[in-house]
Structure formats: structure tokens, C-alpha cells
Amino acid sequence: MQIGPYAFANRVFVAPMAGVTDRPFRQLCKRLGAAYAVSEMVTSRKDLWDSLKTSRRANHDGEPGPIAVQIAGTDAEMMAQAAQYNISRGAQIIDINMGCPAKKVCNRWAGSALMQDEGLAIEIVHAVVQACAPHGVPVTLKMRTGWSAHGKNALAIALAAEQAGVAMVTVHGRTREQGYKGLAEYDTVRAVKAALRIPVVANGDIDSPEKAAAVLAYTGADAVMVGRAAQGRPWIFREINHYLATGTHLAPPLVEEVRRLLVEHLHDHYSLYGQYTGVRSARKHIGWYVQALPGGEAFRREMLVLDDSAAQVAAVEQFFDILSAQMDRIPPPAHTATPTMHTGEMV
Numbered sequence: 001m002q003i004g005p006y007a008f009a010n011r012v013f014v015a016p017m018a019g020v021t022d023r024p025f026r027q028l029c030k031r032l033g034a035a036y037a038v039s040e041m042v043t044s045r046k047d048l049w050d051s052l053k054t055s056r057r058a059n060h061d062g063e064p065g066p067i068a069v070q071i072a073g074t075d076a077e078m079m080a081q082a083a084q085y086n087i088s089r090g091a092q093i094i095d096i097n098m099g100c101p102a103k104k105v106c107n108r109w110a111g112s113a114l115m116q117d118e119g120l121a122i123e124i125v126h127a128v129v130q131a132c133a134p135h136g137v138p139v140t141l142k143m144r145t146g147w148s149a150h151g152k153n154a155l156a157i158a159l160a161a162e163q164a165g166v167a168m169v170t171v172h173g174r175t176r177e178q179g180y181k182g183l184a185e186y187d188t189v190r191a192v193k194a195a196l197r198i199p200v201v202a203n204g205d206i207d208s209p210e211k212a213a214a215v216l217a218y219t220g221a222d223a224v225m226v227g228r229a230a231q232g233r234p235w236i237f238r239e240i241n242h243y244l245a246t247g248t249h250l251a252p253p254l255v256e257e258v259r260r261l262l263v264e265h266l267h268d269h270y271s272l273y274g275q276y277t278g279v280r281s282a283r284k285h286i287g288w289y290v291q292a293l294p295g296g297e298a299f300r301r302e303m304l305v306l307d308d309s310a311a312q313v314a315a316v317e318q319f320f321d322i323l324s325a326q327m328d329r330i331p332p333p334a335h336t337a338t339p340t341m342h343t344g345e346m347v
Contacts (some may be wrong), residue, residue, distance in 0.1 A: 001035075001199060001222050001223055002199075003066075003093060003138045003140065003167045003168050003199065004093070004136070004137070004138030004167055005136070005138075006065075006066040006092070006093065006138070008035040008036055008223075009035045010033070010035045010241050010244075011035070011216070011222065011223035011224065011244070012033060012034060012035060012212065012223065012224060012226065012237050012240045012241055012244075013034060013035060013036040013037065013038075013201060013223055013224070013225040013226070014026065014029040014030075014034040014036070014037040014038075014225070014226055014227070014230055014237070015038070015142075015170075015203055015225045015226060015227035015230075016037075016038040016039060016040055016041060016070045016095065016097075016142070017040065017227055017228070017231075018040050018041060019040065019281075019284075020040070020231060021037060021038065021039060021040050022039075022040060022056065022059075022269075022272060023039075023059050023060060023061065023062075023063055023268075023272060024265055024268035024269045024271075024272055025234070025265070025285075026039070026063060027062070027063055027064070027268065028234050028261065028264075028265050028268075029230060029234050029237060030063075030064060032234045032235045032237050032238050032261075033235075033237030033238035033239075033240070033241045034226075034230075034237040035223075036066070036068065036223075037068065038068040038069070038070050038093075038095050038140075038142075039060075039067075039068060039069045039070055040070065041070045041071065041072040041097045042069055042070065042071050042072070042082065042086060043071075043072060043073065043082070044071055044072060044073025044074075044075065044078040044079045044081070044082035045073070045078070046078070046081065046082075046085075056272060056273065059272060060089070060090050060091075065092055066092040066093050067090050067091050067092045067093070068091070068092070068093040068094075068095055068140070069086040069091040069093070069094060069095065070094075070095040070096070070097050070142070071083060071086065071094060071095070071096060071097065071128070072097040073124075074114065074120070074124075075124075076120075076123045076124045076126070076127035076128075077127065079096070079124050079127055079128050080127040080128055080130065080131035081131070083128045083131045083132050083137075083139075084131050084132075084135075087132065087135050087137055091137065092137060093137065093138050093139075093140060093167075094128060094132050094137055094138075094139050094140070095139075095140045095141070095142055096124065096125060096128055096139065096140070096141045096142070096166075097142060098114045098115060098121060098141060098142060098143035098144070098157070113147070113176065115143060115144065115146055115147050115151075115153060115154075115157060115176065116147045116151070118153060118156060118157060118160070121157055122157070122160045122161065122164060125139070125141065125160070125161050125164045125166060126164045126165075129164055129165040129166065133165070138167035138168070139165065139166050139167060140166060140167055140168040140169070140170065141157075141158075141161050141166050141168075141169050141170070142169075142170040142172070142203075143157060143158075143169070143170070143171060143172070144171070144172050144174055144175055144176050145171065145172070145173060145174060145175050145185070145188040145189075146175050146176075146188075147175060147176050147177065148175050148176070148177040149175055149177065151175075152175065152188055154171055154188050154192055155188070155191050155192050155195060158171070158192045158195070158196055158200075159195060159196070162196050162197065162198050166198065167198060167199075168198055168199045168200070168201065169192065169196065169198065169199075169200050169201070170200075170201040170202075170203050170225055171188060171189045171192050171200065171201070171202065171203065172184065172203040172204045173185045173186050173188060173189055173202070173203070173204035173205070174204055180228075183205060184203075184204030184205040186202065186204075186215060186218055186219050189202045189215075189219040189221060190218060190219040190220060190221075193219055193220045193221050193222075194220065199222040199223065200219075200221050200222055201221055201222060201223045201224065201225050202215050202216070202219050202221035202223075202224050202225070203224070203225040203227065204227075206224050206225070206226050206227075206229065207226075207228075207229035207236075207333075208229075208236075208240075208333070209239050209240045209242070209243030209244070209249065210243070212224045212226075212240045212243070212244065213243060213244055216244075224240070226240070231285075231288040232285065232287070232288025232289040232290075232291065233288070233289075233333075234261070235253050235258075235261075238250060249332075251329065252329040252330050252331065252332050253329065253330050254328060254329055254330075255320055255323050255324040255327060255328065255329065255330060256320075256324055258289065258320065258330050259316070259317065259320035259321070259324070262285075262286070262289050262316055262320070263313055263316060263317060265285065266282055266285075266286075266309070266312065266313055266316065267313070269281070269282050269285070270282070270309050275308075275309055276307075278309060279306070279307055279308065279309050279312055280307075282312065283300075283303050283304065286300070286303050286312075286316060287300040287303065290319065292331070292333065293323060293330070293331075294323065294326065295319070295322075295323075299315075299319050302315065303315065
């Protein structure tokens with residue numbers, strides 16, 4: 001598996017997620033087995049590049065490469081300029097966002113809304129590829145199956161993107177209309193993979209080692225991209241890698257290891273966001289870690305009243321110390337032995 005000059009150690013990637021895949025989270029996922037991680041989307045609006053929010057999203061200090069940055073926008077020239085700007089800040093791969101289903105993004109005709117205008121979508125792809133070419137920076141594309149069930153055009157856009165010079169395509173097996181509801185389908189991913197020569201990555205509902213293996217086998221994809229299933233469970237990447245390599249399950253992590261990982265994550269998180277914002281934005285990560293654990297829901301509510309990083313860390317340490325007296329390992333999530341594989345006819 002390779003994108004331009006960058007070879008990856010395995011076929012398990014972490015998906016870009018706004019408000020989640022910041023530098024601390026990406027670094028943690030890479031430590032735990034993700035071969036590749038893409039940043040949160042960075043706007044193509046030049047007037048926002050100096051904002052605190054964008055500067056944090058574009059922060060790659062100490063992050064192991066390749067550094068991949070996702071850009072979002074609706075104007076080809078602005079997207080080309082955004083690519084060049086992020087390259088100047090260390091980006092080694094540029095990813096075009098054509099998959100975000102959020103209303104505030106789609107209402108501006110960015111993200112997955114671009115799939116409604118194939119001409120503009122491909123104009124943007126051409127502009128970004130041309131802007132990146134002189135720097136030797138590969139361009140990738142992340143998209144959905146289409147805008148709606150009756151407008152699945154991922155295959156057409158993927159073929160045009162490949163012709164324009166895109167190095168890899170990732171397909172989330174839902175339409176924008178679905179958001180994150182219902183089940184992801186993989187027939188569209190399979191059709192895109194069959195038609196393209198460049199690597200294709202499958203995304204959507206990959207939440208277990210068995211599901212990753214089943215999706216890879218069904219679609220023929222070169223890799224899988226894990227999103228929401230990694231929230232609060234970043235060790236899923238090593239679990240999938242172990243299962244793909246051996247066909248057996250890795251033992252769940254020790255409670256003490258998860259305690260250490262979360263505390264390290266929190267300190268890294270505070271270093272990026274500062275005390276005030278860091279404590280508040282860390283609450284969602286803590287909530288994800290503990291949501292399925294005994295006493296997790298009550299503990300999550302306790303977190304909402306803590307506004308000091310030292311108090312937050314101390315509470316987390318105490319929670320896991322108590323948990324370690326009850327169990328040695330974090331219980332695995334409940335999954336059926338044979339994962340559900342939803343296929344959907346392409347339109």
C-alpha cells in the first residue's frame with residue numbers, strides 16, 4: 001500500500017473527523033497501529049487561516065509522517081491556494097473533502113454537497129493536483145457514495161479523479177442524505193475498486209476486526225478506514241492488524257494500560273488547547289473511553305462540573321484505579337461472530 005513516495009506498514013487507517021482527529025488523537029492512533037491518519041478538515045478560506053481554530057487543526061508538531069491534511073471548500077482557485085498553504089506548513093499529502101455530511105458544511109456547497117456538481121468537483125480536483133504537483137505532494141480524495149440514494153455518482157467522480165491525477169480514493173459507504181444513519185453499503189466501494197487502478201479505501205461501519213476483514217474481502221479494497229469506532233477505543237487499530245495477520249483476536253487491553261493511555265492523551269490534549277478549552281474539549285474523549293464501562297455514565301456526568309486539568313486527570317486516575325480492582329482487562333465490545341454486511345445496488 002503506497003501513496004506517491006509513502007509506503008504504509010499496514011492497511012488500517014484512521015478517518016478524518018472534525019473535532020476529533022486533532023494532532024494528539026492522530027498521534028495516539030498511530031502509536032496503536034494506524035498506518036495513516038488524516039487531519040481534521042482545514043478551510044480553504046484565506047481569511048480564517050490565522051484563526052486559533054485553524055492553527056490548531058494545522059498543528060503537526062512532533063507528528064510522525066506522512067503528514068496528511070484535508071482541505072474543504074467550493075472554489076477551485078481557493079482550494080489550490082489552501083493546498084499550497086498547507087504544504088508550506090508541512091503537509092506531505094493533501095486530501096480533498098468531498099464526504100463531510102454536516103449541514104454547516106453542505107449548506108455552503110462544500111463537503112459531500114460537491115458531489116451534486118460533478119463539473120465543479122472535478123475542477124477542484126484538477127486545480128489541487130496541479131498546485132501540489134510541483135512539490136511532489138500526492139493528492140487523495142475522500143467522498144461518499146453520492147448525494148442521495150437516487151444519485152450515487154461515486155464511480156463517475158472516482159474515475160474522473162483518477163484521470164486528473166489523484167493518488168488514492170476513499171469511499172464512505174453512505175450517501176450524504178443518510179448522514180450516519182442506517183447501514184453503510186459496500187457494493188459502491190467494490191465497484192469503484194474494480195474500476196480504478198489507484199488504491200481505494202473502504203470506510204463506514206468498520207467497528208471490529210471481523211468487520212474489517214469482511215469488508216476487505218468483499219470490496220477488494222486496498223485498506224480500511226476506521227472513524228467513530230476509534231473514539232474511546234484507539235487500540236482498535238492494533239486489534240484489526242492482529243486479526244488480519246493471524247485470524248485470531250488480540251487480548252483486550254489491561255485496565256492499567258488504558259489508564260496510562262488516557263492520561264497521556266489528556267496531557268497532550270491540554271498542551272495543544274490550553275487549560276480552559278483543553279479541559280472542556282477533553283470531556284468528550286473521556287466520555288468515549290468510559291461509556292461502556294461499569295459506572296461510566298455516572299463518571300461522565302461528574303466530568304461536566306470539573307474545570308481544572310489537574311482535577312480532571314486525578315478523577316480519571318481514580319476511576320481507573322477503582323476499575324482495576326474489579327477487572328484486569330477492558331471488556332471488548334459486543335459483536336456478532338459473523339458481522340453484518342449490507343450491500344446496496346448502485347444507482
